[in-house]
Amino acid sequence: MxxxxxxxxxxxxxxxxxxxxxxxxxxxxxxxxxxxxxxxxxxxxxxxxxxxxxxxxxxxxxxxxxxxxxxxxxxxxxxxxxxxxxxxxxxxxxxxxxxxxxxxxxxxxxxxLSVPSHTNSSNSSHPKAGAKFTPQSWLLEHAALQRVLRSARSALLKRDALASMSNATGSRSAAVEAKRHLKEVGNRLEILEKGLTQLRDIGEGEMRRREELVEGLKVERESLARMAEAGVRTAPSFSGNGTTPGSGTTAGSGADGRRGEASPWTLPGQPMPGALPSGRVFGARQPPQETEQTRPLDDRQLLQLQTDTMAQQDDQLQNLSRLLQTQRRMGEEIHQEIESQNELLEHIEQDVDKTGRKLGKAKREMNRLN
Structure with a gap:
């Protein structure tokens, strides 16, 4: 928009x-x-x-x-x-x-306003199946897919926030939007991966780096897809009145939930994320603390702040990943250089042995002549 x-x-x-x-x-x-x-x-x-x-x-x-x-x-x-x-x-x-x-x-x-959807408008701006990439256009498409994944994550967070406010219509719309983004990423990611095999004029190290970028996109998309399929995720809340497990209310009770509340994010036999340990507990759970940054914000502004913070963290993680990959390439180059130096030293050692044997043979010949 x-x-x-x-x-x-x-x-x-x-x-x-x-x-x-x-x-x-x-x-x-x-x-x-x-x-x-x-x-x-x-x-x-x-x-x-x-x-x-x-x-x-x-x-x-x-x-x-x-x-x-x-x-x-x-x-x-x-x-x-x-x-x-x-x-x-x-x-x-x-x-x-x-x-x-x-x-x-x-x-x-x-x-x-009949704004063209991402799928329809992508016919001219997004690559089609069989499209050929240049090294630069491949990186641009990778960056575009990262932005779409961030949009999908934001839509899922919006879905959960609206669901916690009992806004079923808005929550469903956000869920549909997230699934549409994930479907788009799946189609474009296949084209991006196939295009990588057709790239020319890039080194072996750069090829490995781009393969890792593709794997990173796949992992993130699968994670978001699991979140989308699992349904609305609401944070469990607890009371400090000493209720026992199993006395929880239903998932729709909001802030009145108890420790025993079932969660769609847990597997049978596993403790619920954030659940208090069984047994004797001293004191009530401390409520989240407000900060100068969050105090003046309402629920939607907090959601936007979280989305922006996650985007910044994604950028920082990407920069750190590039730095680590650069250091890895430097380490591989140093390793190759050390191996070549070791080979040279082995050749020198073999030459020294040959020279020593020849000198010994010459010395024995001189002794025999004398």
Whole structure:
């Protein structure tokens, strides 16, 4: 959604089917293309309701009222449509230009504007099966897949956060978005791996490094896929009143959960993550401590902070991985150099032995002549 530069309602028109109504022609502009989409007022109402339901907050600008004392066909209707047109345009632009990305990043808003999906828009920007990579384009595609995986992880975190707030609609939308990202990564990762075997003009060490990058993407995708298939993950909470295991409430009880609560993230016979040890426990569990950074934030801002922090950690981990791989290559080169020096020393030692034997033979000949 960040690629959209402008939204405007350029005209209105009357449609006779299925019954007479007015549609608003919306023009959407991006750096690479411009398209139009027609929507009636009821579509705006549905968009507003879905945004409110999925985010839990009112959109930044209100919708104009449905009627001004009742709309009727004729001149008065056209006047009121013209009055409503700039208000609807202001409504869409407020979502696009607001500081928070909460509403404009929602799938409902993209669907309302008929924004091409990643799968559809990738025909021109994403490589197809059998595509040939250059060393540089291969790295660009790898970086793009990392961004998609981060988006999938963010969607899963959003799913869990919305589920903990009993927002089932928003949680399902986030889960669908995460699975769509993971499916896209799976398709593009196969192409990336096949393209690696066709690369030329790269050394053996660089080839091994890129194979490790592909394996890293596979591992991360499989981990996120397991998270997506396991369902909503809610953090278990505990009370300090000395309840015994097995006295827990159901998974939907939120903060009232107990130690005995079942978790979809545990296997039979394994303790639940975060569970208190059995036996005697002194004192209640300490609640999480607020920091200067988290104290002024609400739940959604905390979720965004966690997402940003994870992205920074991913970048730091990638930099550390590059550093370790560089050191590994240096170690391999040093090892090869030491082996070559050892071979030279062995040759010198053999030459010294041969020379010693020849000198001994010459000395014996001289003694015999004397």
């Amino acid at each position: 960040s690629d959209i530069q402008d939204i405007s309602i350029i005209s209105t028109k009357e449609v006779d089917t299925p019954k007479p109504h007015t549609v608003y022609v919306i023009q959407v502009t991006t750096p690479t293309r411009t398209w139009t989409v027609s929507r009636r007022y009821n579509d705006f109402v549905a968009l507003h309701a879905e945004l409110k339901s999925s985010t839990g907050q009112e959109p930044p600008s209100p919708l104009p009222p449905k009627t001004w004392g009742g709309l009727s066909l004729g001149k008065n209707n056209q006047d009121k449509v013209r009055e409503r047109k700039p208000l609807l345009e202001q409504y869409l632009r407020s979502i696009l230009n607001t500081k928070s990305h909460l509403w404009r990043s929602a799938y409902t808003f993209s669907d309302f």
